Amino acid sequence: MNKRIQLRVALIIVAAGILIVAALAAIIYWKQSTRLINKAPHEQLIEVKSTEVIAERYDAIVTGTDPEGVAAALSAARNGLKVLLVEGSVHGNDRKQLGGLMTIGWLNTLDLNYSPKNPSFLTSLRKPIYLNKGIFQEWYEQIEGSSFDTNTAANVFYRMVAAEPNIDLLMNVQSMTPIMSTESGTPAVVGLNVVKSDGSTATIAAEALIDATQDADIAAAAGAPYTVGREDIGNKNVMMVATLVFKLSGVTQEIWEKIGSHSDAGIDKMSIWGYNAAREYVPSNPDKVKIRGLNIGRQNDGTILLNTMQLFDVDPLDPESVRQGIAIGEHEAPLIADFLIKRFDEFKDLKYAGTASELYIRESRHINGEYRVTLADLMENRDHWDAIAYGSYAVDIQSTSSGGIGTILMNPAQYGVPFRSLVPLEVDGLLVIGRAASFDSVPHGSARVIPLGMATGEAAGAAVKLAKDEQITFRDLSKSEQLVNKLKQNLTKQGMDLKMNSLSVPAYVKHKAYKGLVAAANMNLTSGSYSNDAWDLDGKMNVQRFLNMLRTIRGLHPDKFESNLSFLTASVDNPAQTPLTLNMALYMFARAMGIDTTLDEAKGEMLSQAFTTDATLALVEDQEQLSNGEVFLLIRDIAIEYLGASYE
Template identity: 50%
Template sequence: MAPKKKWIVAAVWLLFAVAIGLPWFMDTASRPSANSAEVVGLTLPKAAIEKYDVIVAGTDPEGIAAALSAARNGLRVLLVDGKGRDRLGGLLTMGWLNSLDLNLAPQQTAEAKRSGNYDFLNKGIFQKWYDQLGGTSFDAHAAADLFEQMVRDERNISLLLGVKSMEPKLEGKVVRGLAITDGNGRSRVLQARAVIDATQDGDIAALAGAPYTVGREDLGNPDARMAVTLVFKLSGMTEDIWQSFGRRKDTGVDQSSAWGFLEASNYPSSNPDRVALRGLNIGRQKDGTILVNAMHIFGVDPLDPVSVQEGLRIGRREAPLIAEFLKTTFEEMKDLSYAGTAPELYVRESRHMQGEYRLTMADLMENRDFWDAIAYGSYDVDIQRLGRGDHGAIMMSPRQYGVPFRTLVPKEIDGLLVVGRSASFDSLPHGSARVVPLGMATGEAAGAAARLAIDEGISFRQLAGSRSGISRLQDMLRGQGMDLRMREARQPAYRGHPTYPGLLAAVSMGMTLGGYDNNRWDLDGLSSKDRYLTMMQRLVKMHPRYFRGKPDGMLAGYLKSGETVTLENAAHALLLTSGVQVKREQAVAELKKRNWITPATWSLISHPGGLTNGETFMLVRDAVARHAGVTYR
């Protein structure tokens, strides 16, 4: 579109907005063409109202869903972003994550798998947005335009971008709005009857004083967190090149997505302590480019702006080197060209709020439903690499689990809901619950909950404790197109194993993983020194008050790597790890004397000369329950 024509369009829109009383104002930036990388900047008029029913902080997809839901329920909404963004969509449009981790129903037809026309959980606003884009990956520019159009179509939404800072306005422990500094440096207080925190990192809740953990803190490792990614772009894609991707043995493709190229993990990083490459996830754009999600950047603190900027610099230095490696390593990519990086990092993990309920690994292992479920998840528990020496893991693959409304209600602070990846999930189940489709469902539920709480004159915390109120909320969500069915599915085989209680505890403490097929924990296989050592190390991390020993040295003295674990050795290591000094030959008797192990577990052990993985899980589970007083259930 020519510059003159763009100004005409802007003027016409402004006159139209004034004429019908829309609370929109066109910024000095003109409307771009459909395939431009930028979306029009929108801000509040100078005479804008200062009071709203709901303020939604954060313009990622979760925040957009919350704003749309609240507006469609008749509330006056302000959608505001404090990251200096010039477009809607956050991670998807600024982080270029154009291939989504999908939240699928448990059973998919062969046709759905072939065509990509999947049956999604929750549906609702996410489904309507996704269906208009088409394909398992989407064009990031088209996604931004569609988000903008969906927001524009709601007369009850005002949008404020370019904000320099925003923080909660509190009355005691109740959030009453936001104090902001806008793009012109003007400080303003915006009042609201409810605030929804849809920032990626739960910034508003944290500033309000809501309790939270960071990274792997709940697993005893607060400095560990999943790697961040800088998505990069390659140009020159043709249909012939795309089809050649699918002819590789290690790679799959559909019309818009490709995955594989596993040899990419052999990339010789120029900065191996900070950068690595994994197999590629590729999303196709409409302009002959592809976006590649594969770079891992370690040691970035998402809550430290200096660290984030350092991560961006590291990624931008490495991206062209990675592109050259791909061109020379894979024949299919030799004619592609490096074309830049995303404006923002893809951050997987930062804060984990502590809410009225905290989602646990037991919830996913048992595919639990909840009386207050307002969304459902099913994505694999995908823990990306934590650092150079770590390889990441698929902890397990749930069929379908409920997400309680209580996970959106932060402890100690009222007037506020938290949606998206920083809601109240333990760090391990967060590996599944962090995905965008589920986050958009929580956002949609939060927007409707605001309507209900305002109508009933109750707080979100009171709503979270009301079965009748939650029932009305669920009816509202169904009425606006959400699917809140718990699909029928047979329970996984591991739940029928006699050592399942031990497995549940071991998985919850990060001691073992099941992989995509939930079989890698090998319950009937013989345990080895390496596995048992990992379990003891995790005990020290998880429960340091009760397990203070140094298992590395204790086990190294009498077990060779790979050697099976006897009952005597397992008992001895367990006691030494807990600080009890005892001779090895007396360890079993001492363990029985202390009554740390249940009679049921003793009866399971049929071959003391070689314990199975399941049996060692049971020993540890009982010791933690009876010695540390913590039961995983």
């Protein structure tokens, strides 16, 4: 009898197991068979209306309706503050909807901050875990996915704002300038002067202002210090390329899947990426425009948006330069579309359908705040005691000249953005959020992404409430561990996830040449790629590669080095095959710096002027063949002592 019962139980367990496996298989099959299908309807844009009566005073004014500004306004309003959200003309374009770069600039593919704790198994059955959550997650769960329909996104932003009775909205102002006071001794923003769309003016007082404009225009007008482009590493005239997104129509489900089946393409239901062969395109004006591989975002009306065009020499702070950039892009877009349609069979049935009305500007001002996020912060996955948001997107350095294609410098697992990075130096009553916040230009390649910017906006909105309640400045708040902890607690209560995950120390950080690596990476002399293992610190350096590095450094600091460095290798028969010795490296550096010395005397000369140190030289294992890492250490010494750089 017992054996029969045991057998029956065993059969039941086996049957249950079969059913579970079958159910799981069915779920997986259904997921796979439907994972590329987008069933979301196309929405008509909701008309965005300004509040009829604008008050004379608000607790907070938020300038700019890009996603970061919307998040800031929502956060402040939900903390009980009366908020004015203001939008003006952006690069000459009057905005008629919320969402800015995403919805008007058509940047409809998200650069997401994934948690390092995402499971690596059954990924097709799981929703990814994102950092920060909060208002970004609330918005994200109402759109289509990794890419989104711009009408959907704009409508969700507007519905969220309209649902908050504490937010007044003022669109299409002709100009806005900060009202300043020096009553407390330090210049402080105390309101905003605006010229409305009808030409009438208004003077609006506020206890605080959050600048969410793309270029930190209000902060700059208030006198907050900043750098431009790559100024912090030597050249303010160098910035990442701009992009004009364009549209193709005629996309059916069959065509979508066909485009995504290309040999080097990746695909989900809303995004396709790849097509590196698109770089074959020959532009009409090679000095001003080219294209890279394709980033494709799907719309709900049978169209797709393509982020591929690279526009060079666009100065975001010069309206005429921006207008010229748009004109060049509008001329080139149909030519690129025609190339894609003829070059790739997957595109043959598509039609060109126009461009965005705004440029995608990646970089302009970088505000100097109470703390500037550094590349070392990202490379070491640093947390901060006052972290109010976290990032993990790769350091994506786009091209800055038509001769290069950009690079993925490295891929942080998770790093903290301090509240101090939102507090500009020299001006009170002001917070700066989004890509213009206080980030060095290189880590800005990661920190500039919109989801992280929305998290900084949410933190800024809550900070206004706390500073108001405590009757202190943002600067004082940024220096109080007790109050910042309270701010973080408040943010957690409103739905943000501010936990730093436990992470192992990256292998490259343990390397003897790590400090030199940080310097070299800041100068774009090396990269670790997505896997962080391409640094090649122990690889052997040759004379030609070192000369190329010197040329790159000179490009960043042209006033510090000789204009022509070719003479440095004139006596070397085959520099690409010649090992770089310690004496040769120091000689080439010295002569490039204008120091008259010889191969034998260069080491002593460089030591005497503190351009290198005994501690660095002690790390060299073979003076007749320097490694890449050992060269990076020499570069670090020069950068600190001669160029005045800092990499901590």
